[in-house]
Amino acid sequence: MGLFNPGSGTGGPRAKAQRLEVLLGLIGFFAFMAVIQTVVLEVRGESAGGSAVLLAVLLALLWLILRARRNTGT
Numbered sequence: 001m002g003l004f005n006p007g008s009g010t011g012g013p014r015a016k017a018q019r020l021e022v023l024l025g026l027i028g029f030f031a032f033m034a035v036i037q038t039v040v041l042e043v044r045g046e047s048a049g050g051s052a053v054l055l056a057v058l059l060a061l062l063w064l065i066l067r068a069r070r071n072t073g074t
Helices: 013-044 049-070
Strands: none
């Protein structure tokens, strides 16, 4: 039972690619929201260190998921 393929192990490369695309959309949305939050905090002159770290983590996750999506071959 894997993270991207729970259940009996059914599903081919296209199914895995679709699951990765959904994950890309979710992480992409939250990364976009983190960009907005970081910009707003910077403009207000408040501390944006935590927001910047969160943004960096989300962007790293996006990059890793995008690489995994490219490697599915579909």
